[in-house]
């Protein structure tokens with residue numbers, strides 16, 4: 001499975017590239033980096049959450065790892081406040097809500113694309129209409145990826161991100 005750094009950095013990259021190439025005037029709201037990284041990690045909140053609930057003796061299967069927090073439905077929920085804030089002309093809150101939505105959807109896409117299944121756990125793409133967990137792409141082809149690949153991916157992405165940021169000097173644009 002992709003680790004936390006991969007999820008956070010790839011979401012950040014997607015956001016930065018969007019602002020760099022599709023928005024001519026690159027002025028981000030103050031917490032854009034934090035919210036984008038948080039959004040990329042949000043679905044895996046089910047790992048500590050389910051662990052805590054199980055520890056307390058309150059099992060809640062829907063919150064198990066790769067449960068409802070890994071459904072596109074969860075990501076799309078953030079569109080509701082996004083649309084509300086758009087109409088209320090609250091630019092920053094609108095952007096944060098869209099980031100949360102897209103970050104969650106991007107996380108699910110990555111788990112599908114390069115995750116091998118976390119003990120062959122699938123993803124509930126159609127929840128709440130259907131509770132079936134669909135296997136990630138690589139699991140369909142019985143491809144196993146060694147954990148060192150994901151560790152290496154974390155390290156490479158971190159270096160590329162630092163280089164990109166240094167090159168573009170984007171930090172100054174987060175005002």
Ligand SMILES: [Zn+2]
Pocket residue numbers: 043044070107111
């Ligand atoms: Zn995940």
